[in-house]
Amino acid sequence: MQPRNMSMSGVVDLAAVKAAGEAKQKAEQARANAARQGGVPAAGAGRLVFDVVGEVGFDQEVLQRSAEVPVVIDFWADWCEPCKQLGPLLERLAQEYAGRFVLAKIDVEANQTLFQQFGVQSIPAVFAVVAGQALPLFQGAAPEAQIRQVLDELIGLSEQRFGIVGPPLEGGAAEAGVPQAPAGPHDGVLSAAHEALDAGDLGGAIRAYQNVLSDDPANVEAKAGLAQAELLQRVQSMDPQQVRKAAADAPGDVRAQIAAADLDLVGGHVQDAFGRLIDAVRKTAGEDRDAARVRLLELFEVIGPDDPRVTAARTALSRALF
DSSP: OOOSOOSOTTGGGGGOHHHHHHHHHHHHHHHHHHHHTTSOOOTTTTOSEEEOOHHHHHIIIIITGGGTSOEEEEEEOTTOHHHHHHHHHHHHHHHHHTTSSEEEEEETTTOHHHHHHTTOOSSSEEEEEETTEEEEEEESOOOHHHHHHHHHHHHHHHHHHHOOOOOOOTTGGGGGTOOOOOOOTTHHHHHHHHHHHHTTOHHHHHHHHHHHHHHOTTOHHHHHHHHHHHHHHHHTTOOHHHHHHHHHHOTTOHHHHHHHHHHHHHTTOHHHHHHHHHHHHHHOOHHHHHHHHHHHHHHHHHHOTTOHHHHHHHHHHHHHHO
């Protein structure tokens, strides 16, 4: 599933001046208490990934730790297939970020009360808790590049608004007893591409992802990043009202439908974007049909091949073509 709100918009409301002041006081008090106790860690301290069971566990391992480090919460269940894709990715990122955030895993089957308190509609769902305040991050599986962007924004927000910094562990993930994956041959270029994307340098990000793909055409991370960067580059100069009016006025204009589909996807309306392009494929032929099909495949890369909506749309595309 595609995240419903990948941006951090709306988070500012959680960072009111009063709450920020209280959060800083909590963080300072927690550090002072730890110093007086000779550095004895609180419950769950030192663990980058941990399971949460019950409200008591939530209070001890999430709320208390959120005064010192951003806590990312992964709501999951064993029967949820997208959860099995997202969970390992979040765990790997928690290890890679090495203490700048920690990951709390909550099995919704065993924690119905917490599930209901957060108002989760479907899973996987990812929230964060900073200084005892909860904020939604995204819902559903998502490309790694987008998840990294959200995590980076969360870490920056925690420091700037709340004065909370989860310092990297000395020695990184290995210090916490977590095995580290060997560095890949393109990790440096991919990191530069992610940074360019986060900074809004879409041209730089596109070039960096293309450099990776020139050496490794099957690199999934680079494919997803490139598709996202190209999508953002396409829509940044669009006038949404004009684009949507053109698509509504000329349903047979494939170029207008393609532009509107880009806007649909950026706005989180994944199924609308897919459906619009599948209809265009079904109703056209020749170059128009091919243009709609190619754009649809590009949008599949943005969402990710394992997303169930991509699987369903692929089936619908096959029917439209044959």
